[in-house]
Amino acid sequence: MHMCTIVPISLTVGANRIVPTIAIPHPLGDPSLSMEEEKDIRRKLLSRALKALQTEVSEQTVFED
Amino acid sequence: MKLELGYIFIKDIQFAEQSKVENGTLYVNKEDVKALILEDQNFKSADVELARPGESIRIIPVKDVIEPRVKVEGPGGIFPGMISKVETVGSGKTNVLKGAAVVTTGKIVGFQEGIIDMKGPGAEYTPFSKLNNLVLKCEPIDGLKQHEHEKALRFAGYKVAEYLGNLAKSLTPDEVHTFETPSLTEGLKLYPDLPRVAYVLMLQSQGLMHDTYVYGVDAKKSLTTMIYPTEIMDGAIVSGNCVSACDKNTTYHHLNNPVIQDLFEQHGKTLNFVCVIISNENVYLADKERSSNWSAKLAELLGVDGVIVSEEGFGNPDTDLIMNCKKIESKGIKTVLITDEYAGRDGTSQSLADADAKANAVVSGGNANEVIELPPMDKVIGHPEVVDTIAGGFDGSLHDDGSITAELQVITGATNEMGFNRLSAR
Numbered sequence: 430m431h432m433c434t435i436v437p438i439s440l441t442v443g444a445n446r447i448v449p450t451i452a453i454p455h456p457l458g459d460p461s462l463s464m465e466e467e468k469d470i471r472r473k474l475l476s477r478a479l480k481a482l483q484t485e486v487s488e489q490t491v492f493e494d
Numbered sequence: 495m496k497l498e499l500g501y502i503f504i505k506d507i508q509f510a511e512q513s514k515v516e517n518g519t520l521y522v523n524k525e526d527v528k529a530l531i532l533e534d535q536n537f538k539s540a541d542v543e544l545a546r547p548g549e550s551i552r553i554i555p556v557k558d559v560i561e562p563r564v565k566v567e568g569p570g571g572i573f574p575g576m577i578s579k580v581e582t583v584g585s586g587k588t589n590v591l592k593g594a595a596v597v598t599t600g601k602i603v604g605f606q607e608g609i610i611d612m613k614g615p616g617a618e619y620t621p622f623s624k625l626n627n628l629v630l631k632c633e634p635i636d637g638l639k640q641h642e643h644e645k646a647l648r649f650a651g652y653k654v655a656e657y658l659g660n661l662a663k664s665l666t667p668d669e670v671h672t673f674e675t676p677s678l679t680e681g682l683k684l685y686p687d688l689p690r691v692a693y694v695l696m697l698q699s700q701g702l703m704h705d706t707y708v709y710g711v712d713a714k715k716s717l718t719t720m721i722y723p724t725e726i727m728d729g730a731i732v733s734g735n736c737v738s739a740c741d742k743n744t745t746y747h748h749l750n751n752p753v754i755q756d757l758f759e760q761h762g763k764t765l766n767f768v769c770v771i772i773s774n775e776n777v778y779l780a781d782k783e784r785s786s787n788w789s790a791k792l793a794e795l796l797g798v799d800g801v802i803v804s805e806e807g808f809g810n811p812d813t814d815l816i817m818n819c820k821k822i823e824s825k826g827i828k829t830v831l832i833t834d835e836y837a838g839r840d841g842t843s844q845s846l847a848d849a850d851a852k853a854n855a856v857v858s859g860g861n862a863n864e865v866i867e868l869p870p871m872d873k874v875i876g877h878p879e880v881v882d883t884i885a886g887g888f889d890g891s892l893h894d895d896g897s898i899t900a901e902l903q904v905i906t907g908a909t910n911e912m913g914f915n916r917l918s919a920r
Contacts, residue, residue, distance in 0.1 A: 434779055437813050441848045453777040453810055454702060 432456060432478055436491055446481045447491045450474060495585050496674040497724035500566065500667025504593035507544050507626035515661050520594050522628060522658070530653050531632055536646040538635045543875050545597070545612050545627040550872035552616075553629055555607030555880050556906045557598045557644075558733055559622050559746040560651045562591040562658035565728065572659060573729040575710025577652045583728035589662040595625040595746060596658065598651040599876045600632055602643050603703060606885060608739020608906035609868070609898075616868040619908040621915065622746070629875050630654060644703050648734050651745070673724050673758050675769060678796070685766040689799040692768045693723075693753055694789050694818055695731075698743070698806040699774035703736040706743075706806075708772060714781075718773040718788035720796075723754045726770065738885040740862045740908040741834045743806050747907070752914050753804055753832070768796055773818065775811040786817035794825045804832040805911045808862070812847040823852040834859035834909035839901070859909040860917035862886065863901050870896030 430446040431439040434456055439447045450456035457474055458467040481492040503518055510521035524542050531540035545551045563572050568586015571578030597610065610622045617623035632650055634643045676684060697706040699714035706713045708721070708731050721730065731748045757767040773789045776782060793801050801822050805815040812833070819829050831853055835845035841861050874896070881892040886903025893899070902908050907915055 434777070435782070435810050435813050435848075436779060437816070438810065438847050441850075442844075449779065451778075453700070 430478065430482055432474065440489055443489070445486055445489060446484070447489070448474060448478045448481055449491065449493065495722045495724055496672065497584055497727060498587045499671045499673065499727060500587060500589045501592040501669040501671070502589060502662050502665050503668050504591050504626050507546060507594060507628060509544065513657070513661055515591065515665060520591060520626060520658065520661070527628070527654055527657065530657055531630060531650045534646050534650060536634055536638055536642060537632045537650070539633045541631040543629045543631065545629050545875065547612060547624050547626070549612045551612040552871040552874045552878070553597055553599060553610040553627070554874065554876045554878055555599060555601060555884060556610050556739065557600060557602060557607050557647055557736065558651050559744040559906065560596045560655040561746050561749050562594055562596065562655045562662070563729065563749065564589050564659035564663045566663060570728065572656060573652050573732060576707065576732055577649065577656060580709055582725065583730055584722045584725035588728055589659070589665060589667060591658060591662055593626055594658065595622060595627050596651050596655045597622070597627045597629045598632070598647050599629060600634070600643065600647050601877050601880060602640055602647065603736045606703070606736040606738065607880070608884065609904050610906050611868060611871060613871065614869050615866065616905060618916065619866070619902065619905045621907055628654065628658070631875060641703060644734060644736060652732070673727070675722050675724065675767070678768065681766050681768060685762055688762070688764065688766045690768050690797060691757065691765045691800045691802065692771055692793055692796055692798045693757060694771045694773055694793070694801055694803040694822070695751070696803065696805050696811065696814060696818070697731070697772055697774050698735050698737060698811070700777050703734065704807070705734040707732050707734055713772070713774045714776050716774065718771060718785050718792060720792060721770050721772055723758065723767070723770050726751060726754065731772070737807055738862070738903055739906040740886070740903045741807055741859065741911050743910070743912060744907065747910060747912055747914050750914065751912055753802055753912050757802070768798055773814070775806065775814045777810070782814050782817055786814060786821050789818050790821035790825055793822050793827050798827055800828040800830070802830050802832065808834065808836055809847050816848040816850050816853060819853045820850050828855070830855040830857065832857045832859065832911050832913055834911050835861045836863055837861045839863050839865050857913065859911050859913065859915055860902065862903040862909045865899065866902050868898040868900070
């Protein structure tokens with residue numbers, strides 16, 4: 430599974446499960462936000478990733494929400 | 495818009511009491527240049543050195559290379575929005591010290607600058623070994639932040655290039671080249687039967703000192719837009735890039751963009767060169783989508799038949815390149831891409847991070863992972879110890895005798911994606 434910002438690259442290289450992230454230099458955070466807001470983003474993305482890992486897929490799948 | 499570039503050929507560079515250009519020699523007063531650099535209080539010391547073609551000199555780490563130019567006629571000054579006012583440039587007359595350059599050095603990020611060898615096998619890989627270089631060695635004050643150091647060094651380069659360019663203001667050029675872009679309607683009338691071609695120039699804009707400036711605007715904060723090619727010849731686009739040396743576009747590359755030169759060469763003969771579209775390479779996916787949507791939209795609006803796209807850098811910008819390609823092709827417009835490759839040391843790995851079947855016409859600047867050997871030089875200007883840590887170098891790259899084993903990536907301009915390099919394949 431990929432957690433990544435540039436989804437097209439993950440698709441090109443053949444990742445099965447893809448969770449889009451924030452930006453290349455800060456995939457799981459956003460320095461313009463407060464620490465609490467950043468932690469919230471991180472928790473949501475990580476939860477989404479854990480959900481994606483438990484989801485059966487038959488083709489390349491992007492987990493937008 | 496019409497611009498005359500007057501080339502004054504420089505065959506030698508020397509220090510002298512008085513800065514001037516005489517019989518093809520650029521004479522430079524060292525103290526004047528040092529004083530100019532030290533106007534900026536961010537520098538505690540400055541030194542200036544010469545590096546001529548064929549001399550046993552290694553320059554490391556190289557940040558930018560800048561060609562001295564001066565406006566002789568027409569509005570504005572060189573590097574508008576940076577050191578000249580924000581006036582529209584690109585028309586009238588500009589004189590160029592052809593064969594000379596200002597090279598800026600300094601340990602900014604350390605791993606994201608490059609090498610220029612003036613002699614030996616390394617010199618064959620970089621176009622800047624053929625120039626008479628004035629090398630600026632500027633040491634920052636203690637505690638100066640990296641981004642402030644980058645900016646200070648960037649401006650030192652422009653100021654010295656302007657200073658040298660001004661020496662050419664009243665000289666009669668050895669050669670004059672004229673470049674003219676008609677309006678869209680005039681162009682259609684002039685060349686009704688020729689294919690209309692635009693050039694999508696992708697600008698590195700990832701932030702964290704991977705930045706390019708257009709009339710002083712940070713390119714990452716701009717939507718895709720259009721520009722006359724001659725504006726670029728007057729320094730409307732400059733590099734603020736600390737990124738892998740082999741495929742970043744220095745300011746010299748922008749001023750001398752070979753895609754623009756070649757399109758002008760064919761303009762009115764085999765094609766109608768419509769204009770340049772400038773697009774960025776940002777770090778958010780939405781930005782990549784938006785900017786490439788806009789490139790395709792402008793190409794469609796201009797009604798062009800073909801587009802040349804040049805990339806800057808590698809890795810995630812490969813996605814911007816492929817998005818530009820796919821979206822422009824989907825408008826029924828043919829594309830040719832110029833890129834380079836990171837195909838592993840043996841050249842067998844996938845060359846780009848992204849790909850698409852529509853990318854069926856691609857020009858490569860070479861494989862940046864190729865391992866090369868550079869012999870020691872008699873003199874090193876800069877900080878040789880960064881060899882082990884610059885992109886393309888590795889622990890043990892720098893040998894005790896001063897020789898280097900590293901990837902081609904370390905050499906400034908080696909796999910340039912405007913095609914401003916000498917690599918070819920059989």
